[in-house]
Amino acid sequence: MAGLKEKYKVYAPKRFPNGSVRYGEIDSLSEIVVDEKSHFSPKEVYLPIAQTIFYFKDSRCEESRPEDERDILIFARACDINAIERLDTIFLKNGGTEDAYYKRLREKVRFVLIECAGSFDGCFCVSMGTNETGNYMGILRDGKIDTQSEPVFVRENKKAVKIPDIDESIVKDVFGLEYWRGFDEECAGCGRCTAVCPTCSCFDTIDVIYNETSLDGERRRVWGSCMREDFAAMAGGHNVRKRAGDRMRFKVMHKIYDFKKRFGVSHMCVGCGRCGARCPRDIVFSDIVNTLADEAQKLKAKGGAAL
Amino acid sequence: MKNVLMPAPHRILSVVHETSAEYTFRVECSDTVEHGQFYVLSIPKIGEAPISVSSRGEGYLEFTIRKVGRLTEGIFGLGAGDTIFMRGPYGNAFPVEDFKGRDLVVIAGGTGLAAVRSMLQHFYANPGEIKSLTLIAGFRNKDSVLFREDLERFKERFKTIYCLDDTEAEGFKKGLVTEYIRDVPFSAFSDYNVVIVGPPEMISFSAKECLMRGADEGRIWVSLERKMSCSVGKCGHCKIGGVYVCLEGPVFNYAEAKNLID
Numbered sequence: 001m002a003g004l005k006e007k008y009k010v011y012a013p014k015r016f017p018n019g020s021v022r023y024g025e026i027d028s029l030s031e032i033v034v035d036e037k038s039h040f041s042p043k044e045v046y047l048p049i050a051q052t053i054f055y056f057k058d059s060r061c062e063e064s065r066p067e068d069e070r071d072i073l074i075f076a077r078a079c080d081i082n083a084i085e086r087l088d089t090i091f092l093k094n095g096g097t098e099d100a101y102y103k104r105l106r107e108k109v110r111f112v113l114i115e116c117a118g119s120f121d122g123c124f125c126v127s128m129g130t131n132e133t134g135n136y137m138g139i140l141r142d143g144k145i146d147t148q149s150e151p152v153f154v155r156e157n158k159k160a161v162k163i164p165d166i167d168e169s170i171v172k173d174v175f176g177l178e179y180w181r182g183f184d185e186e187c188a189g190c191g192r193c194t195a196v197c198p199t200c201s202c203f204d205t206i207d208v209i210y211n212e213t214s215l216d217g218e219r220r221r222v223w224g225s226c227m228r229e230d231f232a233a234m235a236g237g238h239n240v241r242k243r244a245g246d247r248m249r250f251k252v253m254h255k256i257y258d259f260k261k262r263f264g265v266s267h268m269c270v271g272c273g274r275c276g277a278r279c280p281r282d283i284v285f286s287d288i289v290n291t292l293a294d295e296a297q298k299l300k301a302k303g304g305a306a307l
Numbered sequence: 308m309k310n311v312l313m314p315a316p317h318r319i320l321s322v323v324h325e326t327s328a329e330y331t332f333r334v335e336c337s338d339t340v341e342h343g344q345f346y347v348l349s350i351p352k353i354g355e356a357p358i359s360v361s362s363r364g365e366g367y368l369e370f371t372i373r374k375v376g377r378l379t380e381g382i383f384g385l386g387a388g389d390t391i392f393m394r395g396p397y398g399n400a401f402p403v404e405d406f407k408g409r410d411l412v413v414i415a416g417g418t419g420l421a422a423v424r425s426m427l428q429h430f431y432a433n434p435g436e437i438k439s440l441t442l443i444a445g446f447r448n449k450d451s452v453l454f455r456e457d458l459e460r461f462k463e464r465f466k467t468i469y470c471l472d473d474t475e476a477e478g479f480k481k482g483l484v485t486e487y488i489r490d491v492p493f494s495a496f497s498d499y500n501v502v503i504v505g506p507p508e509m510i511s512f513s514a515k516e517c518l519m520r521g522a523d524e525g526r527i528w529v530s531l532e533r534k535m536s537c538s539v540g541k542c543g544h545c546k547i548g549g550v551y552v553c554l555e556g557p558v559f560n561y562a563e564a565k566n567l568i569d
């Protein structure tokens with residue numbers, strides 16, 4: 001481990017004093033929590049919750065510099081390793097530009113695979129095709145990093161999810177489903193689901209001044225959430241997604257329809273099931289996806305007529 | 308590696324008070340900008356916001372800003388000689404090449420006029436490029452009228468209808484822009500385009516009115532405003548379904564825009 005830490009900053013799921021399992025730096029492989037799914041995803045390592053992007057000194061604007069030269073080693077499961085490709089798509093490809101802050105951390109990231117002895121509650125990686133990966137340097141086995149063996153992947157989850165067959169002919173009707181209105185009351189708009197999601201990438205930008213009399217300050221990037229009411233609020237009181245149901249629709253459709261439509265490769269959701277596990281209102285994402293699959297099928301049978 | 312979020316300092320050359328809540332800032336800048344594009348303006352330690360280019364000229368760009376919150380209030384505190392930070396230009400533009408040689412109808416509500424002003428100035432200076440130009444511009448009241456000198460000049464070369472929401476005044480009819488769309492002779496045009504800019508409801512009512520008057524939806528262009536944080540396709544705020552307004556917009560053909568569901 002000492003050798004490892006010379007070369008890498010080492011992150012793994014570990015238990016925090018408040019009982020939650022989330023990613024943090026470790027000093028020993030024995031700290032890694034293997035028999036439980038981490039409550040938070042590893043994304044906070046390469047997409048920090050809050051990150052300074054510029055320092056303002058007098059009237060100058062300086063780009064922040066990474067604090068550590070070492071590479072980053074992350075112990076992660078197949079779903080989370082697959083999830084980083086979704087973030088790469090947004091931060092390194094969308095719009096034809098690369099985000100400097102994401103890239104400088106992302107380039108350093110290497111993975112060690114944590115195998116899943118069985119599927120945890122709520123997981124549906126098999127349905128999303130994210131149960132396997134080849135992107136790792138070694139496998140965590142018997143408290144050591146094994147670089148020789150072949151990994152064992154989960155082949156079946158307790159939960160199976162049908163991916164809705166949505167296309168241009170019915171997408172307007174899917175948006176128009178009365179079903180979404182149920183979430184106006186049900187969803188609290190708290191944003192916990194997006195905070196724990198390994199593929200949620202949205203952020204806000206805020207400027208801060210160190211104190212009233214200071215000339216210095218900084219610009220920060222902080223995680224944002226499309227589930228919160230102010231996400232789309234504009235000047236003049238306009239808010240295009242004022243209702244929680246509209247925001248739920250926005251998120252769900254991104255995860256299982258329009259991300260893939262735009263980028264072509266895979267759906268955004270990797271089926272980790274964390275969003276459902278963290279929701280204070282017990283809203284289970286995979287149930288929503290299954291309901292949509294049924295509704296989409298009905299719409300197709302009707303030839304796309306509105307319900 | 309180029310940091311696309313890095314803003315550059317620019318000098319403010321002059322400030323014109325259009326109304327008590329809308330000022331036009333002329334900023335030193337020699338970028339090549341197309342009609343309809345925008346910049347992200349910022350004041351370090353206060354914030355950033357997307358603002359349309361309202362005019363362009365030799366060595367300068369203009370921005371017409373409505374004071375609504377933290378950053379815009381900060382910008383109102385700046386004057387000639389002060390520094391403002393900018394990054395851009397961003398977004399697509401009006402398909403001005405397609406507009407040439409045809410009839411053009413521009414329908415603008417309030418500050419929305421800022422987004423089409425540079426294009427209107429271009430056609431005012433080059434009237435031969437366009438077959439005809441009809442401008443319908445609406446404002447809340449006499450005190451909220453922008454670009455008074457331009458509006459006066461435009462009367463010489465464009466067919467103009469200016470209106471105020473609920474009062475009549477010299478040179479201004481009473482009523483909303485939607486009420487004057489019926490005066491546009493769509494059936495007399497052989498080949499035309501319509502541009503609509505303004506608040507969301509105004510855009511949707513105006514587009515519907517144009518369709519009712521026989522306009523073809525594929526000839527209507529709108530400029531959409533959405534919340535933006537990055538303007539480079541990363542933050543997710545401006546996304547509508549599979550479309551990023553900061554990348555594919557802000558200008559959309561109505562045939563596409565009408566299918567965008569937030």
Ligand SMILES: Cc1cc2nc3c(=O)[nH]c(=O)nc-3n(C[C@H](O)[C@H](O)[C@H](O)COP(=O)(O)OP(=O)(O)OC[C@H]3O[C@@H](n4cnc5c(N)ncnc54)[C@H](O)[C@@H]3O)c2cc1C
Binds near residue numbers: 370
């Ligand atoms: C492509 C594009 C072009 C634009 N062009 C122009 C232009 O040419 N001129 C122009 O004046 N503007 C333009 N805008 C709008 C401009 O970007 C906004 O007015 C600006 O971002 C406001 O910034 P601010 O910091 O001053 O306001 P903020 O302090 O961010 O707040 C503005 C207003 O938003 C509301 N608001 C803020 N937070 C919340 C919340 N949590 N919940 C509900 N409401 C909230 C408040 O009512 C507040 O008054 C454009 C926008 C886009 C996307």
Ligand code: SF4
Binds near residue numbers: 198
């Ligand atoms: S299951 Fe939920 S948390 Fe996990 S990737 Fe899908 S949307 Fe995100």
Ligand code: SF4
Binds near residue numbers: 190193278283
């Ligand atoms: S965690 Fe649940 S209640 Fe909170 S925003 Fe997500 S779906 Fe809504």
Ligand code: FES
Binds near residue numbers: 537543544545552
């Ligand atoms: S404004 Fe950030 S993605 Fe468009």
